Amino acid sequence: MLTRSLLALCLLFGVGLPAIAANQLTIDINIPELDVNPYHKPYVAIWLETPKRQYVTTIQLWADDMEWYKDLRQWWRKASRSKQSFDGATGATKKPGNYQIKWTAKDANGKPLPAGDYLLKIEASREEGGREFIKSKITIDQQANLNLVGKRELGQISITTQVQE
Numbered sequence: 167m168l169t170r171s172l173l174a175l176c177l178l179f180g181v182g183l184p185a186i187a188a189n190q191l192t193i194d195i196n197i198p199e200l201d202v203n204p205y206h207k208p209y210v211a212i213w214l215e216t217p218k219r220q221y222v223t224t225i226q227l228w229a230d231d232m233e234w235y236k237d238l239r240q241w242w243r244k245a246s247r248s249k250q251s252f253d254g255a256t257g258a259t260k261k262p263g264n265y266q267i268k269w270t271a272k273d274a275n276g277k278p279l280p281a282g283d284y285l286l287k288i289e290a291s292r293e294e295g296g297r298e299f300i301k302s303k304i305t306i307d308q309q310a311n312l313n314l315v316g317k318r319e320l321g322q323i324s325i326t327t328q329v330q331e
Contacts, residue, residue: 196321211241281307
């Protein structure tokens with residue numbers, strides 16, 4: 167992180183700023199169409215943990231109201247203990263289809279995450295339906311492509327980590 171002094175010196179002497187790598191995670195996720203009645207759109211949570219299972223941040227949360235957060239049991243056990251606000255990560259539940267999530271690897275306070283290994287976790291839960299939980303190791307500050315497949319509540323999931331200068 168650049169300090170104000172370093173920034174001032176760079177501007178004063180016309181020196182270019184050092185290149186800072188920006189890490190980006192792209193998640194393409196499919197919510198499959200299910201032939202069930204009644205059908206309720208799933209609540210979905212996507213979050214990161216350390217390899218030691220310590221909660222880091224929520225990337226995306228699809229739930230219509232805070233009342234339903236607890237139905238995402240795995241996520242709720244981790245995230246509810248944090249003092250994080252989920253305002254920037256929340257959105258309405260989604261109908262069946264394909265969705266893309268782009269996330270710059272920053273924590274809830276906007277600070278870049280340290281390079282290294284993390285666990286990406288995805289949980290889906292549907293009222294009067296099933297639940298599904300998928301996890302995968304990802305590495306921040308390393309290019310990679312991963313493909314995961316859900317069994318019922320989640321379909322095909324593609325994860326791409328990118329390092330951009």
